[in-house]
Amino acid sequence: MTKSLFDSVTVGKLDLPNRLAMSPMTRSRSYDGLASELMVEYYAQRATAGLIITEGIQPSVIGQGSINTPGLYTDEQVTSWQRVTDAVHERGGHIVAQLWHSGRLAHSSLYPDGRLPVAPSAVPSGGHMISHTGEKLDHPTPHALTLEEITETIADFVAAARNAMAAGFDGVELHAANGYLIHQFLSDNVNLRNDEYGERTRFALDVTHAVADAIGPERTGIRLSPGNPYNGIEERDPPALYASLLGALRPDLAYVHLLEIGNRPVTEHLRSVWPGTLVLNPHTGIKPVAGMFASAEEAEAALPVADVVALGGLWLANPDLPARIRNGGPYNEPDHETFYGGDHRGYTDYPPLAG
Numbered sequence: 383m384t385k386s387l388f389d390s391v392t393v394g395k396l397d398l399p400n401r402l403a404m405s406p407m408t409r410s411r412s413y414d415g416l417a418s419e420l421m422v423e424y425y426a427q428r429a430t431a432g433l434i435i436t437e438g439i440q441p442s443v444i445g446q447g448s449i450n451t452p453g454l455y456t457d458e459q460v461t462s463w464q465r466v467t468d469a470v471h472e473r474g475g476h477i478v479a480q481l482w483h484s485g486r487l488a489h490s491s492l493y494p495d496g497r498l499p500v501a502p503s504a505v506p507s508g509g510h511m512i513s514h515t516g517e518k519l520d521h522p523t524p525h526a527l528t529l530e531e532i533t534e535t536i537a538d539f540v541a542a543a544r545n546a547m548a549a550g551f552d553g554v555e556l557h558a559a560n561g562y563l564i565h566q567f568l569s570d571n572v573n574l575r576n577d578e579y580g581e582r583t584r585f586a587l588d589v590t591h592a593v594a595d596a597i598g599p600e601r602t603g604i605r606l607s608p609g610n611p612y613n614g615i616e617e618r619d620p621p622a623l624y625a626s627l628l629g630a631l632r633p634d635l636a637y638v639h640l641l642e643i644g645n646r647p648v649t650e651h652l653r654s655v656w657p658g659t660l661v662l663n664p665h666t667g668i669k670p671v672a673g674m675f676a677s678a679e680e681a682e683a684a685l686p687v688a689d690v691v692a693l694g695g696l697w698l699a700n701p702d703l704p705a706r707i708r709n710g711g712p713y714n715e716p717d718h719e720t721f722y723g724g725d726h727r728g729y730t731d732y733p734p735l736a737g
Contacts (some may be wrong), residue, residue: 385685387707391432393659393690394600394636396476396552398432401685402704405663405694406435406480406555406605410722411729412452416462421452422469423730427701429475432690433661435555435605435639436466438482438562441542442535444500446492447484447562449514450723454479454542460549467550478553478603479546481539481593485563486524486572487511487613498525500535502567502585503574507614532579535563536592543593543602553601556593558586559641561613568623571616583627590631599634603661607641608648621648628656637661639692646687653687662688678707699732706735 388400411420428434440446440453453459463479470477488499489511501524510518527535543554558564566572567585579585586604594602606627609620617623628638639661642649653660664676664684675695684691693703699716700706706713720728 387681387685387691388704391659391689393433393661394553394603396433396636398476398690399474400430400432400704401688401690402431402681402707403433403435403661403690403692404428404431404697404703405692406437406482406557407694407698408437408448408451408722409729410448410450411724412450415451415453415456416459417452417466418462419465420726420730422465423726425466425477426469426473426475427730428697428703429470429473430702430704431475431697433552434470434475434477435692436477436479438480438557439463439542439546441481441483442538443493444488444497445483445538445563447488447499448511449492451482454481454545454549455538460545463546463549463551467552471550476552478555478601479542479549479551480555480557480605481542481546482557483535483539483563485566486521487562488524489513489519489521491519498522500525500527500531501563502527502572502579505572505574507561509613526575529577529579532585536589539589540592540596543597547597547601553603553636554593554597555603555605555639556586556590557605558590559605559607560610561615564589565607565610565613565615568617568627569615570618571614582623583630586627587630590635594632594635599632600636602635603637603639604631604635605639605641607643608652609643609645610641621651624652625655628652631656633657637690639663641665642684649687659689660687661690661692663692663694664688678711678713681707701732702734709735 486501699714717728
C-alpha cells in the first residue's frame with residue numbers, strides 16, 4: 383500500500399496525525415538558558431506537524447556549546463519548557479525534546495568556572511564558536527573524559543530526560559549526529575580511547591539504554607548521521623558502524639532518526655537492519671547542512687524507506703507546512719540572516735497561507 387505524508391502513524395505510543403516531522407533546528411533565541419515566550423509562540427505555530435523535535439537542549443552546564451541555547455537541568459528551565467509543551471498540546475500537537483551535548487564543540491567562556499569542554503579524547507575540532515560579541519573563539523583542546531566522568535555524563539542525560547517528562551514533553555531524542563558528543567564517540571578520529579569506551583558504539587548504547595530505562599523506550603529516540611563529516615568527524619566504514627549500532631539498540635525504542643548524507647543506498651541498508659520506526663531527514667546531496675533544505679518532493683520520495691519524514695528549512699519559514707504541501711505551495715523563503723539569534727523577525731513572523 384502506498385504511503386502518504388498525510389497518513390496517520392504510531393510512533394512509540396503516540397498516534398500522529400501525519401508523517402511530517404519538524405527537524406531540530408538551533409535558533410539561538412534563549413538568552414538566559416530558558417525557553418522564552420517567543421519560543422512558546424514559535425513551537426505552537428508549528429503544532430500541525432505530526433511530530434515536533436525541538437532545537438538542541440543541553441543536559442548540563444558542560445553540555446552547552448553555543449551561545450543562547452536552552453537547557454533542561456534546572457527547575458526554572460523545566461518550568462519554562464512546560465509553557466512550550468502546554469501550548470503545543472493545546473493545539474493538538476506532539477513534541478519531543480532533543481538532548482544535545484556539544485562535547486568538544488564548545489569554549490571555556492561558556493562555563494562559570496572556565497573549565498575545558500570535554501570529549502572522548504583530547505583532540506581539538508579545529509573549529510570555532512561565535513561569542514556574544516560576534517568574535518570567533520577557537521575551540522580549545524578538550525579534556526578527555528575519565529570513566530567516572532562518562533558515568534556522570536550519562537547520568538546528566540538521564541536527569542535531563544526525566545526533566546523533559548516533568549516539563550510535559552512526549553519524549554526525547556538523543557542527538558548522536560553532526561559531530562556532537564555522542565557522535566564524537568562514534569568517530570575514528572576523536573575517539574582514540576583504549577578502554578571499554580574505545581569501542582565506538584558503547585557510549586551511544588549506554589546513553590540510549592539508560593534514558594530508555596528511566597523514561598521508557600517508547601519515549602526515547604536517537605538521531606544519527608552516518609557518514610557525516612560535519613564538525614571534523616571521520617568514520618572509516620559508516621554502513622558497518624551504524625548497522626552494528628542499530629543491531630544493538632533496543633528494538634522497542636520510539637524511533638531512529640537518520641540524517642541522510644546524499645546516499646540513499648546506505649539509508650536503505652540501515653532500514654533493513656532496523657526493525658522499528660524510522661524517521662528520515664532526506665537529502666540527496668552532500669552538504670554540511672544536509673537535510674536542512676529538503677523539499678516536499680524529497681519528502682514524498684523518502685516514504686518508501688521512512689515511516690516519518692523530518693524536514694527543516696520548510697518548517698522554519700512555513701509554520702503551516704502541511705496545509706502548504708496539500709495545496710502544492712506556495713512556500714515562504716527562509717531569511718538566512720535571522721536563522722540564529724535576534725527577535726521575532728524571521729522567527730514567528732512568517733505569514734500563513736492566504737485564504
